[in-house]
Amino acid sequence: QTILAIIDGYVYQCITASFKEDEFLRVAPDSWRRKFGGLHGVAAQVCAQAIGHWAAQRGYFGQIAYVLEAGDDDQAEVDRRFQAIGRTVEQRRHIRYSSHTFARKGDARGLEVADYLASHWNKFDAETLSRSGHTRRSMRKDLAALVGSNPDKYRVFRFTGASLVRFLEAHGCH
Numbered sequence: 001q002t003i004l005a006i007i008d009g010y011v012y013q014c015i016t017a018s019f020k021e022d023e024f025l026r027v028a029p030d031s032w033r034r035k036f037g038g039l040h041g042v043a044a045q046v047c048a049q050a051i052g053h054w055a056a057q058r059g060y061f062g063q064i065a066y067v068l069e070a071g072d073d074d075q076a077e078v079d080r081r082f083q084a085i086g087r088t089v090e091q092r093r094h095i096r097y098s099s100h101t102f103a104r105k106g107d108a109r110g111l112e113v114a115d116y117l118a119s120h121w122n123k124f125d126a127e128t129l130s131r132s133g134h135t136r137r138s139m140r141k142d143l144a145a146l147v148g149s150n151p152d153k154y155r156v157f158r159f160t161g162a163s164l165v166r167f168l169e170a171h172g173c174h
Contacts, residue, residue: 004146007113011153014113015050016121017043018158020130027164032173040074041081046157048085052095063098069111070102117146121156129158 082100085091105111120143127137147154
């Protein structure tokens with residue numbers, strides 16, 4: 001059994017928020033970033049909101065405890081963003097927030113799955129989506145098999161170019 005087959009058997013929903021850091025820093029004004037946070041915090045909020053939509057679509061109204069990777073340079077900022085979500089009743093209800101914590105990868109297997117999928121996605125983005133012409137490579141067969149196995153289960157929100165501008169505008173950037 002392949003790693004991807006094992007993952008597919010245990011994952012209910014995989015959500016990826018993808019940004020290009022240099023573009024985000026160039027396009028998102030300082031005032032907007034002060035309000036909504038840096039790239040890691042914004043990506044975590046996008047994923048939490050998407051989890052809320054996923055839960056609503058499936059009629060799940062229970063609580064969710066969010067486990068985030070410990071040790072990242074932006075951990076304190078991500079923690080502040082989740083604390084802010086936890087203070088807002090409407091947002092807390094939407095994302096089914098009960099709590100959040102940080103754990104090392106070895107202590108939470110889901111974090112290892114997230115890293116594995118993020119690594120595959122980043123490689124695909126860098127080698128295919130962000131290139132043009134003859135330098136583009138095909139999606140790796142293992143990633144194509146996983147994503148193709150159930151496109152509703154594996155969702156990627158890729159914010160670059162016009163989609164980044166629309167995202168920022170939808171969240172108060174003019």
